[in-house]
Amino acid sequence: MNSFESSADVAVSSERTYLREVFAWMFLALGLTTGVAAYLNATTDVAAYADDHPAAIWILFAVQIGLVLGLSFLIRRISATVATLMFALYAGVTGLTFAFIFAVYTTGSIVGAFAGAAGLFAGMAVWGFVTDRDLSSWGSILFGALIGIIVASIAFAFVGGSTFNLIIGWAGVIVFSGLTAYDMQKLKQWSRGGFGGEEQQRKAAIFGALMLYLDFINLFLSLLRIFGSGRS
Numbered sequence: 001m002n003s004f005e006s007s008a009d010v011a012v013s014s015e016r017t018y019l020r021e022v023f024a025w026m027f028l029a030l031g032l033t034t035g036v037a038a039y040l041n042a043t044t045d046v047a048a049y050a051d052d053h054p055a056a057i058w059i060l061f062a063v064q065i066g067l068v069l070g071l072s073f074l075i076r077r078i079s080a081t082v083a084t085l086m087f088a089l090y091a092g093v094t095g096l097t098f099a100f101i102f103a104v105y106t107t108g109s110i111v112g113a114f115a116g117a118a119g120l121f122a123g124m125a126v127w128g129f130v131t132d133r134d135l136s137s138w139g140s141i142l143f144g145a146l147i148g149i150i151v152a153s154i155a156f157a158f159v160g161g162s163t164f165n166l167i168i169g170w171a172g173v174i175v176f177s178g179l180t181a182y183d184m185q186k187l188k189q190w191s192r193g194g195f196g197g198e199e200q201q202r203k204a205a206i207f208g209a210l211m212l213y214l215d216f217i218n219l220f221l222s223l224l225r226i227f228g229s230g231r232s
Helices: 002-043 046-052 056-074 080-104 107-130 138-159 162-193 198-227
Strands: none
Touching (some): 002 162, 046 056, 056 080, 080 198, 162 198
16 A cells, blocks of 8 residues: 555656646746747837848748657657757747737737736646546547648638638637647646656657647737737
8 A cells, every 4th residue: 555655656746747847848938939029029120020021921930830840750869958959949939920920919919818828728738637538539630620720820821801810710719728638638648657767758848848838829829819909
């Protein structure tokens, strides 16, 4: 009995340690993204630059996609240090993209969307952590819906439309709320399975942080689509 309790205590301690590391990296990445975006808006006329270089936002988007895919497919082969640098680079590039977004929307809209995203993210993350329901069946559904949102967002860049924008926004809120709970449960399961050493745990923490970071920023962007007000 004592042996069982000891093993259970070790598992819980390992779980907490891993999740603390995941959230620490996630919050550091969000801080880097916000810092880069805020600095550029304070020191550069981002809106004018976007008007003069319309392809810049597409290049940044392509770099972001490349970094996410690279980190996802190479995480088992690269070192923890390289994974950390790639994650930091992704957060920084996202900050460059957000600088363009922050130049378009009012400060009140940005703060409101951030607060709403924080509330939704926290609620769904807690539910994903404590629920006894197996969320693994959500994976394929959410992934398919995510692909649909990406395609719709690219189409919106060319055709526009306020109703289309709202549909994408609400779909994003639903999908990324679900992904937050799904990913949180997955991270909990990973922590119980063990990692086989500090190097592997560090990489698992970086990848877990990337998953939750993506969920949060896309919740934020979805809410900004719905409720955001443009600068006059």
